[in-house]
Structures are given as C-alpha cells and as structure tokens.
Amino acid sequence: MSKTNKFDLENVEAQMRKGTLEFTILLIISQGEVYASDIIKEMKSLDLIVVEGTLYPILSRLNRSGLLNYSWVESESGPPRKYYTLTPTGKETLGHMTKVWDGLSKSIRRLIKNYKT
C-alpha cells in the first residue's frame, strides 16, 4: 500500500488564518460597534473565513478576559443583538498584538527574501 498521503494546501491556509483569528476579530471591533454577523461578513470580504461555532466562543472568551464589552440592542426585525466594543484594556492589548504581528511578518519576510534569491 503506497503511503504518500497527499498534502492538503487548503489546510495550510486555514492554519494561518487560525493563528490570527483573535487579532483580526479585535481589529474589526476596533473600527466600531459590531455584532457577530457583521464580523463574519467583514472577515469574509477579506477572505478570512470564520463561522459561528468559532466566533461565539472567541467573543465570550475575549469578554471574560476583559478585552470586550457588549450591549444588547433591539433589532428592527428579529431577536436582539450583542454589539461589541473594545475596552481600554482591549485597545491596549490590540496594540501589543499588532507589534507581535509586525515581528512575525518581518521574520517571515526575511525568510522569503532568502528563498527568492
């Protein structure tokens, strides 16, 4: 039996996205009050797929960690929504995360540069 398990490229993309999920979610919320569907829509528009079963637990965790606040807002058609905003701690943490991201992408850029030459 040949043992060359095909390599899954799509999975690589998923992996990379996962690593930045919290970061990108906080970035979106930093732009203004949003609720879950808004976030999913905006992520999708940037090719950053995220689904409910992933998003809700993350939002809850970020809230428990003191990075997010939310307030219930009545909808004109449908059940009420949780609109999220960053807390001061959230803003601060997002700043740190941005630095972490800059560091990582810098390292990788360096590797890619070697690779291309």
Place this chain on the structure above:
Amino acid sequence: MSKTNKFDLENVEAQMRKGTLEFTILLIISQGEVYASDIIKEMKSLDLIVVEGTLYPILSRLNRSGLLNYSWVESESGPPRKYYTLTPTGKETLGHMTKVWDGLSKSIRRLIKNYKT
C-alpha cells in the same frame, strides 16, 4: 470570586507562530540541506520558537506527503543525522504557500491601516 480570567498575550504570539510553522520550516529547508537542530537554531534566531517534540512530527509528515526528502549523513561527533531537502513537489507547494501568506498578510495589513486611522 471575580471571573476576569487574565488574557495571555504570549499565547497570541504562540498562536500566530503555529499557523505558519510548516511554511517557515519549508522556507528554511529551501535554503539548503539541513537537519533538525539546524532548523531549530535558525528559527530561534528569527524569534520563531520551535522544539523537538513539534518539529520531528512535522518533518515526518511533510516527508510522508512527498514534500521532503532526507538522507542519512554520518556526523563527526555523534549519531547520524537526517538531512532534509525539498522535493520538486515541495518547491511547488512552497510557492503556493507563499501566495497564501501574501494574501493573508495583505488582508491584515488592510485591517491594521483602518485601525491606525
């Protein structure tokens, strides 16, 4: 009992790194024949921490998937080493991965730009 589970910033860094592990490992191997310790050393020099228990399984998997070849090479001091190189498929896949990475970092850059203004 207050329920504000402190948020772990170091974990965010770890998360981001994890997402790019296979990618960065392949990038390093693309630069020339290396064995595990070389990879760990080079990653560390770029602030990309990776440890044995993580690296070996990944190398095995990439080999099983046909992206890597290895050859045993005697060491002057110690047991023999597995020196890895990219297969043609590996090179091709690395090219695809680079595109995936470019896409992701572009999306995130766009988000950060909004955030900063």
Place this chain on the structure above:
DNA sequence: TTTTAGTACCTTGCATTGCAAAGTATTTTG
C-alpha cells in the same frame, strides 16, 4: 391562532496539532 421561516446566540463533541516528557539508539569522553 398555529405554523413556518428567518435571525441571533449558545453548546456539544470530534479532530487536529503543538508540546512537555519520556524513550531508544549511537557516539564520544572520562
């Protein structure tokens, strides 16, 4: 009024995967 459809939030269970720690094997050094 009951039913159906739509929207929104939450939870459960599984699969993947990084990693600490322990294990095997080989070579060198005291």
Place this chain on the structure above:
DNA sequence: CAAAATACTTTGCAATGCAAGGTACTAAAA
C-alpha cells in the same frame, strides 16, 4: 565500561477551530 552528549521518535495532554444541533425571539403565512 560508565556517563554524557547528540539525534531521532513516541506518548499523552491541553487547546482550539468547527460542524452540527439546540434554544429563543420575531414576523409573516396559513
């Protein structure tokens, strides 16, 4: 020969994304 050093491998645990199923509320259709 014992001990240390090096290199590769494996095991078990914890974290986490996600598919799938669940609850609840609103509005429109039957």
